[in-house]
Amino acid sequence: MSAQYEIIVEDLTFTYAGASEPALENVNLKIAKGEHVMITGPAGAGKTTLCCCINGLVPHFYDGEMKGKVVVKGINTRIASISYLSRFAGLMFQDPTVQLVSPTVEEEIAFGAENYGIPREEMHARVEELLKFLRLQKYKGSTPYSLSGGEQQACALGAIMCMRPSIYVLDEPTSNLDPIGSSMTFRAIHELVKRESKTMIIAEHKFAELAMFVDRCIVLDRGHVYMDDEPRKVLGSADVLERMGLKPPQVSRLAKRLESKKVFDYVPMTVDEAYSMLSRKLKRVLGKPFEDPLAGKGEVIVDVEDLSFNYPDAPHLALRGITLQIRGGEFVGLIGQNGSGKTTLVKHFNGLLKPTRGRVSVFGQDTQTADVARLARRVGFVFQNPDQQIFSTVVRDEVSFGPKNLGLSTEEISRRVEEALKRADCADLVEKNPFRLSRGEKQRVNVASVLSMRPDLWIIDEPTTGQDFIRGRHIMNMAKSLHEEGGTVIVISHDMELISEYAQRVIAMKDGEIFLDGTRREVFSQSEKLSETYIVSPEMVILGRKLGEFGIPSNVLTVDDMFSILEERL
């Protein structure tokens, strides 16, 4: 009976050692051979733990109490070792940097195969094939760490593929990739794995890119299986998913909100599906374009003049002749491909990098001569990696690190610390060890640590990678309230939906140059031009342009915009 299922999970409950709540509770699942399954859910729902159950990391590697059982290819995981199970079930972890163990890309891909004693000639053949499949040929002999985040993930995926498992378990395999890169990867994996009729399980929150490639979607919430159905059925509850902190495709959300109008015969998962149904029902009405105000008429606080920058030993310029002004009170979204120079540019705004050519002045100070510590009084920088911004073992010390460097009095420091903790919603964490917190909590502590310095200019570098949507939103809401109080905010993000909702001005970069610069509606309405730089505009922008013939204004940006127009016309 059980032979037809590759994976059987029965009454599984697992509690990590030291945790008060179980990470998974009463989970029952049966996954058949050749099935492609998406596992999703908000942070802390148990996605990663479930992945780790399949190759035996739970319970053999991670300590804890396990009830129930997991059977993989007829083998009870309790009695088999991790390395034995991994031969059938290849697990790719979310963070590529912790699974790269070899000095070169080709050896990295071969690492698993070496452990299983695959003969050398066979290994070389597999590695060659995978390098081609993953487009990593030119990096064959480079160290994996020199690759971009997305390429590192490709390399980590290759290492799993080289072992030729019959079950692929991928934990957010594209967290470092932009939407186009993600959907390309999902498509490639899907085609390959279908052809070889392998079973695939992907823990992922990117509905828009993945949903069309899977047969089944399992939604976990606080350790429980909350939904388990075809993706289209699951997306029928887009509103529920959104409240859980997930990000279903905009078109699915729009369909849910227009449910009472009965325009959609089925739940759309793509813009094309939504368009084909809407275009049959819509009547032509002339619409007025949305207003598109650009706040921030204050004085110029960041003045960049013909800035070029070259990293030492790098063959190409990272920034090329950038001229830019940012005024007090602006909320700027900085977008662009990986490697387009976004982070390099903002690191000039607090003096961490000095121009190779040209001039950058911030609050009237030339950064060439001003030191970082001085600029830090007015420029607050929240970096991308939360782990690299924690220097103390108690949250209180962490948040007072900055104010202490400013040389403030003890009373002033404690006043500021308290205020910052309250504001960043981490007052309850004050005595905790920040290194032990969850990623979302760490990020809040990072923000509090900058808040306590009371900067006038905020630079927030990618608050959304490897996170669920709701956390990105929390940070953006905080940025919004800082902005409303008169602060100037610059946010770098790959999440076009967040940028389109929060930023007033959007700057798109490409190959170290500014490619587009304008109000958010101006920039995103140029979706064709943006797609040249592999930026996908929010789905509503694309849908709005397709529906332009019906008089839908060309600068529709959000689900709210589209809903407000369609509600009147349907």
Next chain:
Amino acid sequence: MGMDYYFRDSFFHRLDPRSKLIWAFTYMLGPGVYPDAIIATLFFLTVAVIIIVAKIPWRKMKPFYAGIAIPAALYVLMNVWYNRGPTVYASLLWGNYVVTLEGLLFGIRGMMAFLIILSAVRVLTLCTSPSELVLGFVKFRMPKEYGVALTIGFSYIPVLISAIRGIMDAQRARGWQFAHRNPIKRARALVPTLVPTIMMSVERATALAAAIESKGFGHDISRRTYYLSSKFRTSDYVFCTIYLILLFVTIAAITFGWGSTFTYDLIKSIPT
């Protein structure tokens, strides 16, 4: 950095990693313990032959020798101070700092041993990739588990460097001063960098362990295969034979005392 592999298509690079290990070993062992200063110096200079054959540019060696020049010089001075022989060679102006010929020769010889050992390691790591080196060790019967651990250790170096850079950037952005004139202050400024670096390394070690087990590490280690090949070719046999003969000659020379007082006799024969 210690591991600074510099790829060149050269005779020396193409040798089997075992040959390169044998070279480093014979080069360190024989000449490294040779008791005569001038002969030890000549031995030291033979590394130039390998550097030229391996096509290593001088710019790769210059900072290395510049870095060890001061400790090497200090080593000679210390030996002059502590090893005093009967032949007073010169008397310096201050106090009883007396230079004896025996002390000076002993110091120079010791310095040569120091230079030979470091040059061998430097040339070896420049011309052998970390994985080849590990493969060489494994072929010389180092346990395979240690081999994997060593490879992971080597590949951790660049990660560590970039993490430290990231942490220091974040600290500077929060007003921390690294640039102090006072060297003690400058060293103390690095203390807050240590905490996150250690925490990160510990966390990473756990994650790495999970990752390598998930890729079958420990499955049946005795049957582990290697992606890189290592083949002992004719050139390897010739190369190793030459160096092993050299080693035996040196050992014989040391044992029978050939030339062990060459420099001493030479200087003594100069009439003062």
